[in-house]
Amino acid sequence: MPALIGLEATDVPVSVTGGVDRGGDLAVRADGSGFVVTYEAPDDAGGGIYFKRFDANWQLVQGPVAVNTVTANDQQAPSIGADSAGNFVIAWQSFGQDPGDSAAQAGVYARRFLADGTALDAAEFRVNTTTAGQQREPHIDATAGGTFLVTWTGTEGDLDPIGTDVYFKVYDSSGGVVVPERAVSPTAANNDCGKDRSELASFLAYNGFAGGVYVAAIDLDGDGRVDLVTGSAFGSPGGHVKVFDGSNLAQTASYLAYPSVFEGGARVGAADLNGSTALLIGTGPALTPRATAVDPLTGQIRAELLNTPAGAQRSVFVA
Structure with missing residues (x-):
């Protein structure tokens, strides 16, 4: 297993200079x-x-x-x-x-x-x-x-x-x-990278939630079409993660990344972990920032990539 998994560490100052880093x-x-x-x-x-x-x-x-x-x-x-x-x-x-x-x-x-x-x-x-x-x-x-x-x-x-x-x-x-x-903007004159730039699909990942959504694209079933994984942003209890089939946008998985008392959100990304696809989840603003690799469909933790001590008060971005 990667050496960072399960690591417990105290805060380590990265930079020390005479000014502000x-x-x-x-x-x-x-x-x-x-x-x-x-x-x-x-x-x-x-x-x-x-x-x-x-x-x-x-x-x-x-x-x-x-x-x-x-x-x-x-x-x-x-x-x-x-x-x-x-x-x-x-x-x-x-x-x-x-x-x-x-x-x-x-x-x-x-x-x-x-x-x-x-x-x-x-x-x-x-x-x-x-x-x-x-x-x-x-x-x-x-x-x-x-x-x-x-x-x-x-x-x-x-x-x-x-x-x-x-x-x-x-x-x-x-x-x-x-x-x-x-x-990237469809109003830009030199945006010729998206065919005719017409909307392919639109859906609400979280009905009634207005706090924002993080999105990752992963081909989970090997059909050559990317599937969508969403993570609720700040304000949603538990960091709600959902998976949608890329061919029809049908929901295939739904689970909370963290206990429901946590409302910092779940930032999502994808990675190859030991030869298989894993979903990366990072906490939003939290007293104990974490980054984990989980099974995309079940949410079961496969690796603890970052687990900082309580009181760090930081966010974690994953990609």
Whole structure:
């Protein structure tokens, strides 16, 4: 079993500098042998992006390592994704680095690393193609094979009436662009990634609940069509998880992830755990944050991935 399973630990400070460190994100190795934390900390010119690697016993293996090579102005909001081998990519927003940008305008940059922390890229590369306005708040996800997707918020190059769209770009494991910059909003002029962009389906996962829904896509039965897993957001007793068949959206499973007294919500994701599909569930705001791998159809816990001590008061995102 992965070494992180069942681990009980006290709070471990990730970063200690002379200033304020913030904006962290974490990626756990698929085999449970360790994890990487990325965060923002002061550098010579403001805020910079760093990472540290830890083993399964929460002991520091490497770091802090500076991620950004351009240090002018601020670098903020890091996000990290890792493949099954532990290789990882970190994305962040950097102010004044895009061509023509002022120090108040941000662009999205990324850099790839091997599992041992060796940089694959000599320097960061710009993710956003559009450079006018603000490109910021990146989020990154990686597949087991190393393909990675970066999303971010942009304020130029679209027809959105409120002036903001969410964009994405997809790269292969070697850093080559697979899908160029695209806008997610159906009102955006360059959104040609979703056929005719017509709605495929619409349904209420939780009747009478207005607190929001987390969604994950998993092919549970091997029919080549993704099934949908939903987790209720903050305010729903027990963190209600439901599974819907991808062919007809019929509900195939329904269970509470936690005791009904917990109302922090259930954030859901998918992973391959020891050769079979598992559902990842992370707590919303909680005094005892947890991340578990469960059987998608029964909710039975297969692995405890993160179990922090009471009083930590944190949320857990899973992907």
